[in-house]
Amino acid sequence: MHIMRVSVIGGGYVGLVTGACFASRNAEVTIIDCDPKKVAAINRKEPPIYEEGLLEILNDCVGVTLSASHSYDSIPDADLIYICVGTPEGADGSADLSYIRQAVTDAGRRMQESRKYQVLVVKSTVPPGTVQNIVKPAVLAASGKREEEIGFGMNPEFLREGRAVHDFLNPDRIVLGADGDDAYSRMASLYESFDVMKIRTSPAAAEMIKYTANAFLATKISFSNEIGNICKQLGLDVYEVMSAVGHDSRIGPLFLNAGAGFGGSCFPKDVMALVHLATAAGVDPIILKAVLAVNENQPGRMIRLLQERCGDLAGKRIAVLGLAFKDNTDDIRESRAIPAIQLLKDAGAYVTAYDPMAATAMSEVFPDIEYCRTAAAALSHADGALIMTEWPEFCTLSEEFSLMRRQIIIDGRHMVTGPGVEGVCW
Ligand code: NAD
Numbered sequence: 001m002h003i004m005r006v007s008v009i010g011g012g013y014v015g016l017v018t019g020a021c022f023a024s025r026n027a028e029v030t031i032i033d034c035d036p037k038k039v040a041a042i043n044r045k046e047p048p049i050y051e052e053g054l055l056e057i058l059n060d061c062v063g064v065t066l067s068a069s070h071s072y073d074s075i076p077d078a079d080l081i082y083i084c085v086g087t088p089e090g091a092d093g094s095a096d097l098s099y100i101r102q103a104v105t106d107a108g109r110r111m112q113e114s115r116k117y118q119v120l121v122v123k124s125t126v127p128p129g130t131v132q133n134i135v136k137p138a139v140l141a142a143s144g145k146r147e148e149e150i151g152f153g154m155n156p157e158f159l160r161e162g163r164a165v166h167d168f169l170n171p172d173r174i175v176l177g178a179d180g181d182d183a184y185s186r187m188a189s190l191y192e193s194f195d196v197m198k199i200r201t202s203p204a205a206a207e208m209i210k211y212t213a214n215a216f217l218a219t220k221i222s223f224s225n226e227i228g229n230i231c232k233q234l235g236l237d238v239y240e241v242m243s244a245v246g247h248d249s250r251i252g253p254l255f256l257n258a259g260a261g262f263g264g265s266c267f268p269k270d271v272m273a274l275v276h277l278a279t280a281a282g283v284d285p286i287i288l289k290a291v292l293a294v295n296e297n298q299p300g301r302m303i304r305l306l307q308e309r310c311g312d313l314a315g316k317r318i319a320v321l322g323l324a325f326k327d328n329t330d331d332i333r334e335s336r337a338i339p340a341i342q343l344l345k346d347a348g349a350y351v352t353a354y355d356p357m358a359a360t361a362m363s364e365v366f367p368d369i370e371y372c373r374t375a376a377a378a379l380s381h382a383d384g385a386l387i388m389t390e391w392p393e394f395c396t397l398s399e400e401f402s403l404m405r406r407q408i409i410i411d412g413r414h415m416v417t418g419p420g421v422e423g424v425c426w
Contacts, residue, residue: 003028004190007078009103011038011068013049013265013331014123014157015084017164020057023066024169025193030067030074042068050330050357053165075110080190081120082155083107083135089269094276095127097134104135108142111150119151119186122203125210125270126154127277131203132179151183154203156210161264162328173197177206214270215288220255221262222294228258228425229301238425239414258425260388260412261298263325263334268295299339302386302410302424303347309408309422310384314348317405319382321375321397322389322413323355323362330357332365336412337388341366344386354378356391376400384408387415 004027008019011033019031033039041048045058085103090096120139122131131154154177159167174191178184228238238258246253271288278285325335344351351369359371372378380403390413397416401407407420
């Protein structure tokens with residue numbers, strides 16, 4: 001088997017996991033990141049993010065098939081160049097493609113030095129048409145090469161943070177959007193050892209597939225939250241309802257958990273980007289706008305439930321358990337804990353917070369709340385508590401609640417039962 005040389009530009013959640021996983025299979029990988037701290041950490045075999053299984057791969061592969069660099073020196077020799085830089089939400093809600101433009105222009109300049117056919121693949125989530133209308137012209141202009149000398153592709157990533165290595169190595173399907181047969185075969189051979197369905201599409205369809213998948217999953221969550229809000233009002237248990245609903249094979253059991261809403265670096269910005277691009281295309285995205293509206297409301301619902309039970313929150317000590325946007329990660333991007341804490345602060349509450357992994361990250365957003373080393377410390381003498389993240393350890397909390405001044409617990413993740421516990425939708 002030919003050993004592929006792969007340069008991965010962007011060593012964040014997606015780039016690092018992509019690079020590490022390819023290096024653990026059949027490729028020689030250089031991860032390029034402009035952040036020297038990330039580069040140094042990877043080369044020291046220290047994952048800059050927590051992901052189960054990543055440390056083991058770095059231990060096995062760094063210095064053998066994997067290295068990191070802040071320079072683009074590996075580009076001229078690469079068979080494949082993977083673009084994994086961020087595509088954050090722009091000021092108007094559209095996807096900000098400035099990192100993509102910069103990365104592909106810099107890559108294109110170095111591709112000029114290459115004598116061989118190369119394929120440049122975007123893995124970042126980008127709006128339909130980006131590869132064809134933005135990336136391809138930018139790379140061809142920067143490299144001065146002819147169209148047949150470079151192939152282009154879009155290979156969306158469906159991994160979940162917290163289970164990223166597992167998901168990357170065990171995907172449900174691999175989508176390969178290619179602009180020609182040569183680009184497709186090169187991309188497919190990189191995934192040769194993955195025994196799973198490979199779906200060939202155009203780059204634009206691959207781009208749309210990623211947005212559609214994320215929007216559908218976000219819709220399932222907001223739909224469940226709306227049903228949960230209705231069930232609570234009717235005195236019904238939404239978890240009992242959705243569990244039976246999810247047994248319908250046309251619906252499926254996943255992403256039906258009602259609660260505080262979705263966060264993370266993908267769902268909120270990707271649904272927003274789809275709203276923006278639909279509107280620009282002359283389509284009013286009625287459902288997608290409602291998905292975002294329901295999501296925005298859930299943290300406020302939790303604070304209102306807390307106020308109904310605690311009274312005025314001014315001067316009250318409120319414990320926030322869970323800061324990460326979901327369990328098993330230290331990522332707080334768009335975490336539902338952020339609006340919840342902001343609302344608590346606005347109401348004059350004194351906030352104590354606990355998270356097994358994400359306190360350091362959250363202290364950059366809220367330097368002025370109290371971070372505790374244990375859930376018990378955060379709960380001690382609290383007048384109320386919010387559960388914002390589905391950390392498994394919260395399921396075992398029980399005695400700790402008796403440390404509170406008043407046992408008022410609003411659960412946003414269906415984690416705890418017992419005296420004083422009320423769910424956001426149950
Ligand atoms: P991230 O912010 O964690 O990582 C991006 C990295 O790119 C950073 O380390 C940054 O330093 C680096 N970078 C930016 N510009 C660069 C440049 N010109 N040269 C070299 N390095 C550069 O982002 P992420 O979460 O890995 O997401 C990357 C893309 O993948 C986004 O489009 C995102 O929507 C998509 N995606 C993310 C996930 C996820 O769960 N995080 C899942 C699927 C898809």
